[in-house]
Amino acid sequence: MDPQKSPPQPSSATKITRTTSSGGSGSIILEKYQLGRLLGRGSFAKVYHATSLDDNTEVAIKVIDKATTVDAAMEPRIVREVSAMRLLDHHPNILKLHEVMATKSKIYLVMEFAPGGELFAKLSRQRRFSESTSRRFFHQIVSALLFCHQNGIAHRDIKPQNLLLDKKGSLKITDFGLSALPEQKIDGLIYTACGTPAYTAPEVVYRKGYDGSKADAWSCGVLLYVFLVGSIPFDDSNLANMYRAIQRRLFEFPPWVSKPARNIIYRLLDPNPKSRLNLDELIKLPWFKRSFSQESLVSHEQQFLGSEFLDQKFRYLSIINAFDIISMSSGLDLSGLFESEMNRKEMRFTSKSQVEEIEERVLKIGGELGYRIQRGKGGGIGLVKGRVLLVVEILQVARELWLVEVKVVGGGGGGDLQWEELKSGLNNIVLSWHNEPLPG
Template identity: 35%
Template sequence: MEKLLLSKGYQLGNTIGEGTYSKVKEAYCRDQQRKVAIKIINRQTVPKDFIHKFLPRELQIVQNLDHKNIIKVHEIWESDDGKICIIMELAEGGDVLEHIKKEGPLPEELAKTLFRQLVAAIRYCHDCGIAHRDLKCENTLLDKSFNVKLADFGFAKNFRTGTAELSKTFCGSTAYAAPEVLQGVPHESIKSDIWSMGIVLYIMLCGHLPFDDSNIPKMLWLQQNGVAFPQHLELSRECRDLVGRLLEPDCSLRPPIQEVCFHPWLSDSQ
């Protein structure tokens, strides 16, 4: 693999991320004289279901994405021994979770700036008929200017815009999963994305998960009873209201992304 990458002008560096079925390495592109990220997926070691169902979707989706708050894919190729390489823009600021672990929760105004960018990325996806289905702090990356770059479309799915297309697939992380996903009922993936965004925003503001995911039945009960904020945390009424709307357990009452964009907390300053 390293020889192939070198022959194409890429010098491999450190591993900067590992997914369930992939590894992401930093690399230097000699031709363009810049650092990139390379996601490597080995066909030989991943489940057949992933190869036939999820991987073709990811490869098709990421090649067509073009938004300033989404990681840009430069090229995709496959080696003779079945390793797929996705050459991507490098987010040098790491991910939001790493930042929070180092620096603590974000001040409300900074959380607003970053979350507004995440909302823009998801609106673009949903308008293009793409549900992300694995939104979490680890997939919300930051560039060196501290701008959001949404990553990892490994579980993403196309849907027909304007239709309530239902999915039964469990995707993503339990801690970020909407109640309807955890319950295994047919659901709209775009509404589940909205819930996951609520978890991301809560973690940005509070520095921890809103619901303990170590006990799923208890977690479902807590989700139905609404989100609670740490008592010491001073947050604006509009901010608390948006988190509550995003983490609405009844998915029929959860706002679509177009509505989220115009929430008072996000639209009060541009």
């Protein structure tokens, strides 16, 4: 359950702002937005239609009541949603996050408004889609997911309820609360189970390491079946029976589903992720390319999956916007909205040293402390010791000013991470420290 698209163009820099309003229909938030009708509600938030008081444009605002709905389980979900949406801001089929506002009791996520509502509602009215309509929506889903995967993010909850339609009928993927971010992976795999059982890949449930992009590919297979048939392929209230059917691929096609579409669904719903059709292979198949020129897809990928975005896996030497700076700065870290220490296995500092000097210093200190050095594809630095992985990211804030982040992304942060020794060794290139890591 999430918002929806609109005419308003997002500002060049998403920002965090404080508000004095208590929220609710009819409320004025920070003298900027007036809340309108309730669009929907989920497990921890309500979503309202709202209007900007500046230019009368429409937005959707997710209102999260921290006192009644935010607990230890929900905090990381909200942080993940914001983090994922700000990294994926540049794709036309992913709902945009405009800004984040907060009070002591509430958090407001201001997003695009999608007046077409949930695709689920449209599907419920029509029972099923024609093959051409199914393919059009399927193109948009796959394009958006390829962009997510190229940025190291797996959605993990793809289903019709999380797909919205804008005023032109184009699709918008939303609800990234269950997504897996790059820093959650260990050796490239995800180890947490989540999602909606009827749409979730079988390997996710087994709690072993799995490839998030392959799990999303499975969900795409379920979606395409639902689009064409009007029901889910595996439907049993007894989960054990459902997973037995999944392992044996016990589902049937009605006669109106074409042979090429059946083949794609069957290959996507392969219970073995190693032999499952992946999305890079899918886009090359004739059925997928029909009524959609391959040149257009290639151009689309170059625009949204090009080198400047591929490098965001490490976000190395990238220019970051005001949202990044504000959310990383002391006292305004988004995690601080929850008064939690969940994201403090990290340290950040600014430096005016040359990038080469910063790199050289990090490599020297890491080596002296017994870390093994790894290089990311985008040029980032990994420091490895046992099952602990520290990722060092260098981001340009302004001319001759760099933000350096050292963050635990593997091994759960156990053992002696030697924060004080790292900090002491880096001090001679530090302009100022922006947070202090927790010990251990």
